[in-house]
Amino acid sequence: MRNISSLELKLHASAFIIGLGLSAPAYFIPIFLQELGASYTLIGIMGSIRSTPYAVLPILTGFIMSRYDMRKLYVLSSILSSTGFILLSISQSYLEIGLANFLLGISMVFYWPIAESIIAEFFPEDSRWKVYSSFSASWSTAYFIGPIIGGVLAELADLRTLFGISGIICGVAVPLIYLMGELRLKNISKIRFKDGGLVGIWPLYVMVFLFSIGMACLILLAPSYFYEAGWSNFMVGTVFTVFGITRTIGYVLLSKLKKIDEARIITLSITIQSIVIFLLVYARPEIIFPTLALAGLINGAYFVASFSVISKKVQMGYRSISIGFLESIIGLGFIIGPAFIGLLLDYLNVWVAFTITSLVILSALPVMLVSKNIR
Template identity: 25%
Template sequence: MRPIVLAAACAAIVGIAYGMHSPIVPVFAKQELGANFSEVGVIGLANYLPYMVVPIFGGMLLDRINKSYLLILGICLNVFAIFMLSEVATVGDTILLRAVSGIAHAFFWPSAEVIVSTTAPSDKRVKWIAIYTAAWVCGFMIGPLIGKLILDHFTYRTLFEITALAISFALVPSFLLHQHGRPLKLQSYKPFSLADIKGEVSSRPVVSAVVLYYAVTFGVLLAIYPAYIKAASISDQDIELLFFVFGIARFATLPFVHRIAGRGRTALAAAVAVMATGMAVSFAFTSLWSFTAALVLAGIATSIFYPITFYFVTRNAPLEKMGTKLGIYEALFGAGWTVGPVGVGLSSDTFGPASPYLAFSILGIILTGAIVTTSVKKSNMFS
């Protein structure tokens, strides 16, 4: 229980810091640096690209060294990268610093995730990962409110400085996790090949497809969506409040995830359908209330996506190889995170800011139908 509490405390602090500044980075890039949607997409690409590569190698390291080392490294890199945002003068500088933040998150999240999964009993893993996620979501929910208060009196750059200070407090529970982060047993180093990764992903095609859809849409919500909202003449303070509502929806859904997990494929299909509906609302309407409705739907969907896909990925994995296993799927998530923002940025400039959300809605409907169809044809798809 103690490592779960410490990991949750770490997640809550980092979540607060991310909630404070993440929704504002795209707005800052457009308003203060003069970035267009394509450049905002590249900033998102830089932030998420490391997550497509680092988790695979980081996951193998997590099976061999103390997990708290990578956790602490991730937090320290984040402190540096977020603080230096207050000094940037160009889009290029912002891209570089967001890449550093991406590397930081690629160390931080899998490290905490593996600590939780290796210390929780297998029959309670969904429950504990839901608690850990709830701590993160609660932090991410509170963060935008704090960010709004800061922006009421200070500039974007001051917000980044305060955020860097806030995230540094996560070092306290991270150091305390040192005794719980030791590898279960020493292992010989055996790097994964591309064939191993392909085999792992292809063995769970439905889960892999859902992870990609979740990653792409979630990455767009964080990297592009705030700029889309801003283009509809919504104030910075209201954007922070919208992401507070997004956090409330995520937090309110998590207590039911343990029960929903038993629905398996049905739960994943429902999550995709809910996200697709939110994307459709985002395409059709651009008012404060429509953005609120869309983010509530997206919040519900993301809270279902993560714990349930996490359960399916980890339920048969040996504890001593948990880091490697999770690293592959985190890298898959990173691929979706990377492709989403840059693709949406380019399509927003080419076809209009609303066009990507229509595409996501259609893709979600198709994926929902595919999940339902394969569930009927092959009941053991997730085994």
Template identity: 25%
Template sequence: MHKKQLPLLFAIMFFIMLGFGIIIPVMPFFAEKLGANSFQLALLFSIYNIMQFLFAPIWGRLSDRIGRKPLILFGLLGFAITFVLFGLSASYTELLIYRLLGGIVSAAAIPTVSAIVADLFPPEERAKGMGVIGAGVGLSFVFGPVIGGVLSKWSFSYPFYVSAAFSLLTLLFVIFALPESLPREKRSNPAHEPKSSRFHFLTAVTGPLALLYNLVFIVSFAFSGLETTFGYYILDLFGMDSKDLGYMFLVMGIIAAVIQGGMIGPMVKRWGEAKVLSLGLLLYTIGFVLILFAQGFWSLALFLSLFGAGQGMIRATSNAMLTQRTTVGQGVTAGTISSMDTLGRILGPLVAGGLYGWHYASPYILGAVLVGMLLLLFQLRYRSLPEPTGRTK
């Protein structure tokens, strides 16, 4: 049954994230049109990530109690409403309020899809399932910005309305096609849970699975720093523009989608999650180093593609290893993974932006050092991780 659900989960994640991809090229221009300066634009992005960081574990815990499907439906309806309101905004204050609300509701739907994969797939096949939905995310960010760029020629509001339409179509798709993956007998009951079993953020960063949770954070921190500064890097050193950047990220996104969608399963079956994850970290480290030696468009595109390959390996396998070993509900686990990833996306751009102003190479040197040390630490300590529990609740 889980194999039959996989194309459905891929489609749901693709259409959820397509709405986000559509607004990427439009957001700065729309905010600028309403008088936002660079700091206010950064705040629009930051407030969204902060709300995701805060609310993802809360929604995840709720999905363990009432089921996955209600949370996805709530998130999709919230997407649609906030996208429409954002497109109708007439002031920066309205943009900020609706962006804040969008961050809250998005934290309900996106991690819950990962929790469904953990519900449906046995531990030995979970990396494959995580890889396929990761491919849906990757492809949405390949096609979404293209759609958004075309729509923005008519109006900056149109991409937000189309994103809302995709959310509503996906909502109908979920209502009629997606079965509930967490039966009532497997749902958590807070009244019957001992306090010792309850999960908090500090448990993630200091507990038995801290190595994996912190890995998610550091990889997100390093890569978001690259995303933030790479446009400046290719402009300052090579005189390239946003079109060149778009083509490079297009190549990277396609490679990530291909690896996550078709190669993760066979690779994990042959080598195991730990070796595939280590290979992904190695590709990240090499990518950060080689970018500093690039000579032009094709070498930059080639080196950036290493991140696409590494990203596919790291995300699918780290998520699978965490869901295999968790002792709490899969909703809480998926929400905490999302929070760690979001925390990296909050702090990474701030640090990388400051470092780039000091020296253009410093964000990439820091990325290479952090991920390289993480690879070494993972090699030394992954064997001491708890054994897989096979928990599916």
């Protein structure tokens, strides 16, 4: 019989370690490119390269999970992220940087989607909500600690050193994941999308796509924008630490509730995300710090609500497929978003770029009106 408590502990610990390795340098990759002379367009393209695997592969992994030990899929997140950061630390050309970003993108395919599917498929229904919340708190805690550590290392040493250390951290999770034991799903003889409840929540996928464009703007372009506005590496790291702290608070607060209104949370999060993106035009610390604090809070709440919709509306055995598709949609937003917004920043101005992006996010609200399965 599987030791659920032990599995949960190893899952949370590995999520924290990998999350720490991924987050410490994440916001400094755009700055690294900018120091090499890259334009916003090229920075956006590099972000899209990193996001491309996440737009395609999660849904495929959702289908193959029934055939393979999910532990072996999950460990790839540690191995590939370690390799990607080490390559980035020694890169000498945009081609090598692009390859490193591509490897990092693939590593993320085996991070969140696999871990979330383990929760959805291997934990008892009555504890699934609690496990997901604590898992989210684990990786998001790493994501608010990581940027400040990254900022300090970037100031004390340099960005290449930061990338190398992050690669080592990611690799530490490998033995821990193997100690989780075999995690193999039962085969689903025939996939019936309509019967599994996958089609019924299509509005959720549309809203997640539009919401993720705002996420991509914050994570992949805002750091360079702040840096160009005169912010130090330490300040950039600190503001995203604040973002991470409030995101964790969002996870923790929601986990304390006995019941949540998914539709209300999603609607409110979309509205606030739109406002947050618009306020980026000011690039002043006294505005950006509270703005990103609010952004972190609603980002945490939004994806808890989305997971809850899947957990309630999609049948057992199909949830890993639905999670994979959801994560692919997020990846698609991270492909289109950075390139689109980067072009707007290069060829128009920040007011137009962030206003258009804000309106794109806000366009998700009408979708909620037709979301009978979510409301």
